[in-house]
Structure formats: structure tokens, C-alpha cells
Amino acid sequence: MKQFLIFIKKECLHILRDRRTLIILIWMPIVQILLYGFALTNEVKNARIAIFDQSRDEATTTISDEIAASRYFSLVKNVYSYDEIGATFRKGAIRMAVVFPRNFRYDLLHTNHAQIQLIADASDPNTANMLINYATSIINDYQQTLNPDQSLPYTISAQVRMLYNPELKGAYSFVPGVMALVLMLVCAMMTSIAIVKEKEMGTMEVILVSPLKPFRIIIAKTIPYLLVSILNIGCILVLSVFVLDVPIVGSLWLLIGESILFTVTALSLGILISNFAQTQQTAMFTSMMSLFLPTLLFSGFLFPIENMPVPLQVISNIVPSKWYYIIVKSIMIKGLGFSSVWKETLVLVGMTTGLLGISIYKFKIRLA
Amino acid sequence: MRTLKFLLRKELLQIVRDPSILKILFIMPMVQLLILPLAADYEIKNINLGVVDHDHTQYSQRLVNKITSSGYFRLKDYSATFPEAMQAIEKDKADLVLEIPAHFERDLIQENKAPLLVAVNAINGVKAGLGSGYIQGIIQDYNQDVRDQWIQQPRFNPQPTIEVTFSDWYNVNMNYRVFMVPGILVMLLTIIGSSFASNNIVREKEMGTIEQINVSPIKKWQFILGKLIPFWILAIGVLTIGLAIARFVYGIVPLGHYATIYIFASIYLLAILGLGLLMSTYAETQQQSMLVSFFITMIFNLLSGLFTPIESMPHWAQVITWFNPVTYFIEVMRMVVLKGSGLADIKMQILALLGFAVFFNGWAILNYRKRSG
Numbered sequence: 001m002k003q004f005l006i007f008i009k010k011e012c013l014h015i016l017r018d019r020r021t022l023i024i025l026i027w028m029p030i031v032q033i034l035l036y037g038f039a040l041t042n043e044v045k046n047a048r049i050a051i052f053d054q055s056r057d058e059a060t061t062t063i064s065d066e067i068a069a070s071r072y073f074s075l076v077k078n079v080y081s082y083d084e085i086g087a088t089f090r091k092g093a094i095r096m097a098v099v100f101p102r103n104f105r106y107d108l109l110h111t112n113h114a115q116i117q118l119i120a121d122a123s124d125p126n127t128a129n130m131l132i133n134y135a136t137s138i139i140n141d142y143q144q145t146l147n148p149d150q151s152l153p154y155t156i157s158a159q160v161r162m163l164y165n166p167e168l169k170g171a172y173s174f175v176p177g178v179m180a181l182v183l184m185l186v187c188a189m190m191t192s193i194a195i196v197k198e199k200e201m202g203t204m205e206v207i208l209v210s211p212l213k214p215f216r217i218i219i220a221k222t223i224p225y226l227l228v229s230i231l232n233i234g235c236i237l238v239l240s241v242f243v244l245d246v247p248i249v250g251s252l253w254l255l256i257g258e259s260i261l262f263t264v265t266a267l268s269l270g271i272l273i274s275n276f277a278q279t280q281q282t283a284m285f286t287s288m289m290s291l292f293l294p295t296l297l298f299s300g301f302l303f304p305i306e307n308m309p310v311p312l313q314v315i316s317n318i319v320p321s322k323w324y325y326i327i328v329k330s331i332m333i334k335g336l337g338f339s340s341v342w343k344e345t346l347v348l349v350g351m352t353t354g355l356l357g358i359s360i361y362k363f364k365i366r367l368a
Numbered sequence: 369m370r371t372l373k374f375l376l377r378k379e380l381l382q383i384v385r386d387p388s389i390l391k392i393l394f395i396m397p398m399v400q401l402l403i404l405p406l407a408a409d410y411e412i413k414n415i416n417l418g419v420v421d422h423d424h425t426q427y428s429q430r431l432v433n434k435i436t437s438s439g440y441f442r443l444k445d446y447s448a449t450f451p452e453a454m455q456a457i458e459k460d461k462a463d464l465v466l467e468i469p470a471h472f473e474r475d476l477i478q479e480n481k482a483p484l485l486v487a488v489n490a491i492n493g494v495k496a497g498l499g500s501g502y503i504q505g506i507i508q509d510y511n512q513d514v515r516d517q518w519i520q521q522p523r524f525n526p527q528p529t530i531e532v533t534f535s536d537w538y539n540v541n542m543n544y545r546v547f548m549v550p551g552i553l554v555m556l557l558t559i560i561g562s563s564f565a566s567n568n569i570v571r572e573k574e575m576g577t578i579e580q581i582n583v584s585p586i587k588k589w590q591f592i593l594g595k596l597i598p599f600w601i602l603a604i605g606v607l608t609i610g611l612a613i614a615r616f617v618y619g620i621v622p623l624g625h626y627a628t629i630y631i632f633a634s635i636y637l638l639a640i641l642g643l644g645l646l647m648s649t650y651a652e653t654q655q656q657s658m659l660v661s662f663f664i665t666m667i668f669n670l671l672s673g674l675f676t677p678i679e680s681m682p683h684w685a686q687v688i689t690w691f692n693p694v695t696y697f698i699e700v701m702r703m704v705v706l707k708g709s710g711l712a713d714i715k716m717q718i719l720a721l722l723g724f725a726v727f728f729n730g731w732a733i734l735n736y737r738k739r740s741g
Contacts, residue, residue: 028663035667039685042494042676089537090709092699095679112528122536123547123706126410126494127677132534133501139532147527154476154518156511158484160500163457168493170680288662293400297407302675304495307409326460333491336458 007212007220011194015224022228025190029182029232030239036178037244041170044130047095050077050088055104063116063142067098072134089121096120096131108146164333175246176328177301179236180321183259184266184295185288187229191270192287194221196280214363218356222267229263240332249335258331258341261348262324268355269320275362299325323347371586375594383598393564397556397606401549401613408548408675412498418445418453418462423472427514431468434510440502457489464488464499476514538623538706549618550701551674553610557633558640558694559665561603565644566661568595569736570651592733596641603637604630623708629701632714635721636697642728643693649735668694693724 015022049067053060068075076094079085085097099117101107108114118135120128165172198204207217233256240246248255270287277283296302298312299321305313316322323344330336330344338345383389417435421428436443445462447453456462467485469475476482486503490496539546572578581591611629614620622629644661651657671685672694678686689695696717703709711718 035685036670039671039681039688040676041680043680044677046679048679087713090703090707090713092703092707092709092713108528108530113531114528115531115533118532118534120534120536121707122539122542123702124677125536125539125542125544125547126412126498128536128539128542129412129501130494130497133497136532136534139530143528143530153480154511154515155481156476156484156507156514157481158486158504158507160486160488160504162488162490162496162500165490165493165496168490168497170493170676172490173492284658288658292662292666293404297404303408303410304412304414304492306414307411308407312403312407329491330458334458340458 003210003212004216004220007216008223011220012224012227015228025186025228026231026235029186030235032182033175033178033236033239034243036181037171037175037240040174040178042126043168043170044127044134045071046074047072047127047131048076048093049073049096049098049131050079050085050094051075052079052082052085052097052099054102055100057105059105059108059114060100063100063139064098066142067135067138070134070138072131085119094121095127096135098135169245171244171246172333173301173329175240175244176325176332177299179240179259179328180262180299180301180324181295182236183229183232183263183324184291184321186232187225187263187266188270188273188291189284189287190225190228191222191267192273192277192283193280194225195271195274196277196283199278200280215360218271218359218363222264222271225267225270226260226263229267230260233259233263246332248332250331250337254338255328255331258324258327258345258348261345261352262320262327265320265324265348265352265355268352268359271359272355272362275359294319295321298322301325320348320351372590372594375586375590376597379594379598383602389564393560393602394606394609397560398609398613400556401553401610402617404552405545405549405618408552409544410494411542411544412495413440415441415495415499415502416444416461416463417441418447418456418465419443420447420450420453420465420467422470423468425473427473427476428468431507431510432466435466435503435506438502438506440499454487457487460489462489463495464503466503477518545618546620546706547702549614549620550705551698553607553614554694554697554701555669555672555674556610557603557607557637558668558697560606561599561637561640562644562647562661562665563658565595565599565641566647566651566657567654568599569645569648570654570657573652574654588733588736592645592729592736595645596638596729599641600634600637603641604633607633620705622705624704624710628704628709628711628714631711632697632700632704632718632721635718635725636693639693639721639724639728642725642732646728646732646735649732649737668692671695672698674698693721696720 015025051064051067053064064075067073073096077088079088079097082099085099088094088097097119099119101115101117104114104116116139118132120132122128162168195204198207212220237248237252237255237259241248269291273287273290274283277286298305298316298319300316305316305322308316327341327344327348330341419432421432432443435441441464445453445456445465447456447465450465450467453462453465453467457465465487467487469483469485472482472484484507486500488496488500536542569578572581586594607630611626643664647657647660647664651660671681671689672692673689674694678689678695681689700709700714700717703714
């Protein structure tokens with residue numbers, strides 16, 4: 001036991017005395033969580049639009065003003081022909097154009113029927129859909145003010161209740177995803193270098209001839225990085241709550257516990273990679289390539305997993321971040337307890353044991 | 369000029385004789401271009417619907433049928449009570465729950481109005497926004513059906529109504545692939561270009577072969593150009609393969625000219641390779657250069673508007689994207705492919721990238737030292 005503690009102390013000193021790396025390890029997650037937490041969102045706001053008003057009357061001005069004043073749109077241009085709309089779209093200057101026909105107000109008041117055309121740049125289909133929804137509801141509101149005591153017969157009124165995230169903020173789904181991405185990358189990359197470095201420097205020989213068992217060597221390698229990761233989790237959670245405004249509705253301790261479990265999974269993945277790699281370069285390259293894209297694609301925060309073809313859905317199950325993402329959403333945003341996430345927790349525990357098991361089994365006590 | 373020719377010959381031979389590099393260079397992007405777009409599908413079409421029907425009448429049945437036959441919703445859960453349906457939402461079995469109150473049919477026919485409750489899991493704001501939009505549209509349609517059944521429509525509207533029509537330009541079928549594939553191709557080009565270029569000079573440093581170049585009469589600019597041109601040719605090759613995959617696998621034919629894409633790509637590659645070489649002149653070891661180039665390309669790609677729209681970012685982040693070459697290429701690629709933009713439409717972006725290219729390469733030439741230590 002004493003040997004073991006000394007070994008852990010040696011590993012801690014390794015990290016503490018390499019100031020530059022330590023600073024990177026602590027600052028990289030903070031910078032990334034802030035950068036991505038703020039910038040990655042698909043909430044629609046300030047979409048640039050143009051208005052083609054052929055009527056220029058009281059009604060069209062009011063509607064235009066209301067659209068321009070909403071937080072979803074910002075009016076960048078008034079255009080005067082359909083050709084000009086096309087040209088502006090081709091320059092990428094606008095996302096949507098609103099077209100009022102001639103005699104809009106006259107038609108509205110005399111024939112009780114007038115048209116507004118919305119032209120959306122559907123290159124990005126979802127944004128186009130949302131812009132049309134928002135614009136339509138602004139126009140409908142205006143119409144309501146025209147007929148205040150309207151009571152149509154046989155009216156179904158649907159009341160919509162947005163659960164968990166009434167303002168439809170993008171951060172609620174992106175911040176948990178960014179947490180999974182950053183923790184995975186930092187933890188796995190840190191440890192993947194740990195063992196390979198000893199191989200490259202030649203100090204591995206010293207460790208191999210020591211009486212320490214492979215199991216203990218691996219645990220001792222992981223512990224200091226685990227401590228750094230716990231510090232990272234703390235920073236990330238503080239930033240999410242106080243800077244990014246994503247609340248923790250459920251139990252904080254459960255969330256911390258699950259996060260530690262996830263970091264252990266990531267660390268053991270890193271250990272496994274470093275077992276197979278011969279040089280630091282291979283180790284880093286493998287952990288970047290095999291972790292960055294899969295985490296980004298398959299954790300489900302950028303693209304819905306249920307839309308993917310079945311083989312990819314199956315593959316997504318072996319990506320640890322997918323499970324962590326579900327857990328974080330459930331605890332942090334839905335406020336659920338352990339009884340709702342025990343299955344996902346079990347998957348992570350299983351993955352960790354498996355990864356550590358393979359690493360220990362494959363750990364070579366002989367040099368090649 | 370003759371020196372440059374020999375230098376180019378040396379670099380090309382080095383690349384061609386290392387089959388592992390060629391393999392990574394061509395096969396990796398092809399495989400990724402075939403797999404990634406399948407995963408990167410953000411079309412909202414499979415919304416899981418839960419229904420709580422307290423009414424159990426022909427009317428409530430018809431409403432549910434109308435919703436499920438729209439193609440956007442999959443009926444996943446039929447609960448007896450609302451709390452049960454809420455559990456389905458908690459477990460992610462349902463994304464959206466429709467509660468039809470008791471006496472829905474009777475209230476609608478006799479009292480002239482009936483309420484409905486739609487509860488949406490809004491953690492994913494986009495899915496919630498679109499899903500509730502779809503279901504409200506369907507409910508309105510249904511409402512109109514009911515009215516048509518009971519009352520004779522007057523010939524003129526009794527009250528002023530505004531009809532909103534909409535048209536979706538450029539991507540009429542609302543196909544997500546057409547939007548993602550060109551962007552993903554840009555991302556792959558960027559990763560390959562910057563990582564190979566950034567590794568290159570450092571490798572000569574580590575292997576010690578840079579000394580030979582340093583004592584030769586090769587000028588600094590010749591050295592940098594000699595490194596730049598071979599990778600530029602290879603990257604154009606990768607782009608060609610990528611465009612071919614886009615055309616023959618995904619059926620994406622650009623509305624604009626291929627020439628526009630190539631002209632822009634040529635300048636873009638100069639910029640991104642220049643950036644790689646610049647990092648390479650600073651780094652001491654391959655590990656350093658790889659870590660830095662990975663970090664930078666990750667930020668470039670995530671903040672490029674490829675995955676999330678740039679307008680949605682806070683202002684300071686938008687300012688950062690102005691200094692991101694990837695943003696410009698993704699924007700241009702989508703404009704040319706989807707909207708048929710020509711050179712005149714993208715002149716600002718071309719100027720910006722020329723600026724990047726001159727800046728990065730100039731800096732790389734200045735920073736490359738023929739003296740060691």
C-alpha cells in the first residue's frame with residue numbers, strides 16, 4: 001500500500017511540475033465551455049430579412065415595423081423588385097423576404113382578404129421553417145387587433161405548454177452536450193499520453209522492474225488526472241450556472257457523481273489508447289480522431305440520433321458521451337432523480353470496467 | 369525558378385513515396401464524406417407523440433388520425449392520465465403530448481369552443497418550436513374541416529383576414545443533405561490541409577534534414593512555396609473527389625459553376641495551408657504542432673456556421689467568425705451550390721481570403737529562420 005501511495009505521489013508531481021501542461025489542462029476546458037456554450041446555438045434570432053412593400057400604406061408599415069421590432073428578425077434592406085430579392089439572396093445577405101402586394105390595405109378593408117408572401121432561403125430547412133412560423137404568428141397577431149371581438153363558431157383553442165425550457169433557449173440542449181465533448185476530449189487526451197510518454201522516454205523500464213502490479217500502475221496513473229478532472233467539472237458547472245444561465249434543477253451531488261463516473265470512463269479510454277500506441281504522436285492522433293468526431297456526431301446534441309440510419313444508431317450506443325448527455329439533461333434540466341438514470345449509469349459503469357479490464361489485461365510487463 | 373522546380377520535385381517525390389500519407393489523404397476524407405452526412409441530418413420529422421384522450425369520441429379519434437397521418441409524428445404512447453403522459457416525456461418516450469379533455473366533442477358542437485392542451489419537451493428548442501408549429505397547423509386545419517362540415521361558408525369573408533403564403537427558395541424539397549454535404553467537404557479539406565501542412569516543416573526539423581536546406585542557396589520564399597504547392601495540388605485532388613462523391617452519391621449538382629468553386633477553393637487553400645505552415649515554423653516538435661493545429665481547426669470548424677447559424681451567435685462571437693477563413697468558404701460553397709451565386713456575388717469573400725492568404729504566408733516566410741537555435 002505504501003509503495004502504491006508513493007507511486008501516486010510521483011504521478012502527481014509529474015503533473016504539478018509541468019506548469020505549462022497543467023495550465024493548458026485547466027484553461028482549455030474553461031475557454032472551450034465559454035466559447036462553445038455561448039456561440040453554439042441554433043436558436044433563431046436577428047435573422048436578416050428584406051421587405052418588398054408594393055403598397056406602402058398604413059397596414060403594411062405597421063406589420064413591417066412589428067416584424068422588424070421582434071427579436072427574431074432584423075430588417076437590413078428594403079427591396080423594390082423580385083429580381084432584387086433574388087440578387088440579395090445570392091449574396092447571402094438575407095434569410096427571408098416579406099412581400100406585400102399592391103393595394104394591400106384597400107383589399108384588406110374592402111374585400112376582407114389580402115395576401116402576404118413570405119419567401120424563405122430554404123438552404124437551411126429548419127431555420128426557414130422557423131422563420132416562417134415566427135413571421136406568420138406576428139402577422140396573425142396583427143390580424144387579431146383588426147377584429148378584437150372576433151368569435152368564430154366551432155373554435156378549437158390549442159394551449160401550448162413548453163416544458164423545462166419555456167423560452168426555447170438553445171443553451172439548454174447545447175451546454176450539456178458541450179460538457180460531454182470537453183470532458184471527453186480533455187480527459188482521454190491527457191491520459192492517452194501518460195503511459196506512452198514513459199515508453200518514449202525509456203522510464204517505462206524502471207516501472208516494469210518495480211514490484212508494482214499492472215493493476216496498481218494503471219490506477220496510480222489515473223488518479224492524478226482524475227483530480228484535475230474533478231477540478232474541471234467544478235469549473236464547468238460553475239460556468240454553466242452563473243455565466244451561461246443553465247440551471248441545475250436536480251440534485252447537484254448526483255450530477256457531480258455522474259460527471260466523475262463519466263470522467264473515469266474517459267480516462268480509462270485514454271489509458272486503453274496509450275496501451276496500444278507506441279509513440280505520443282500516434283496516441284494523440286488516435287484519441288483526437290476517434291473521439292472528436294464521434295462525440296460531436298453521436299452524442300445527440302448537434303443532430304438527433306433518431307434520424308440516423310439504423311446502423312449508425314447502433315454505433316451511437318458505444319459512444320460514452322451519448323449516455324452522459326442523457327444523464328446530464330435528465331438531472332440538470334428535467335430535475336429527475338437517480339431512479340430515472342440508473343440504466344444509463346449502469347452502461348457507463350459497464351463501459352468503464354470493460355475498458356479498464358482490457359487495459360490491465362493488455363498491459364505488457366515486457367518491453368518489445 | 370529552377371531551384372523551385374527541384375524543390376517541388378523533391379517534395380512531390382517525398383509524398384508519393386510515402387504511401388501511408390497518400391492513403392490517409394484520399395481515403396479518410398472519402399469515407400468520412402460517405403458517413404458523416406448520413407449522421408448529420410437535422411430534419412425534424414420523427415416527433416414522438418403521446419396522446420391522452422379523455423373524450424373517446426369520433427371527433428377526438430379523427431383529430432389523432434389527422435395528426436399521425438401528417439408524416440411528422442409517430443404515435444408512441446397512449447396514456448390514460450396526464451401524469452402518466454408526463455412520465456413518458458421524462459423518459460424521452462414522447463417529445464410532445466396532446467391532451468384532449470373530456471367532452472371535447474360536446475363542447476365544440478354545443479358551446480362553440482373547445483380547448484386542447486399540447487405539452488412539449490422543450491429542452492431542444494428547435495425541435496419543440498417546429499413540433500408545436502406543425503401540430504398547431506394541423507389542429508387549425510382540423511378546425512377548418514369541422515367548420516366546413518357544420519356551416520355554409522359565406523362568399524365573402526365576414527372579417528378582414530390576411531392570408532399568408534410562403535415559398536421556400538433554393539431547397540424546395542427541404543433536403544438537409546444538400547445543405548450539409550458541401551459544408552462537410554469544406555470541413556474535411558480544412559482538417560487535411562492544415563494538419564498536413566502544420567506537420568511538414570516540423571518533421572524536417574525533427575528529422576534534422578532541415579539543416580541541409582538551411583545551408584543550401586534556397587531562398588526563404590522558395591522554401592515555403594516548395595512546401596505549399598504540392599499540398600495545394602493534393603488538396604485540389606481531394607476537392608475534386610469530394611465534388612464527384614457529392615454529385616454521384618448524393619445527387620448534388622451545383623446551381624452555379626464548378627469553376628467558381630475551384631477559383632475560390634484555390635485561394636482558400638493558399639490561406640489554410642499558409643496557416644498550417646505558419647504553425648509549423650513556430651512549433652519545435654510534431655506533437656506541439658499537432659495539438660495546436662487540432663485546437664485551432666476545432667474552433668474554426670465549430671464556429672464556422674457549419675452546424676449552427678452564425679446569426680444566432682452573440683455579437684462578440686460573430687466578430688470572431690470574421691477572422692475565420694472556414695466561415696467564408698462554407699458560406700460561399702453553400703451559395704454557389706444552392707443559390708447559383710457567381711463570382712460577382714462573392715467578391716467580398718474572395719478579397720477577405722486573399723487577405724488571409726497573403727497574411728499567413730507572408731508571416732510564415734518572415735518567421736522561417738535559416739539559422740538554427
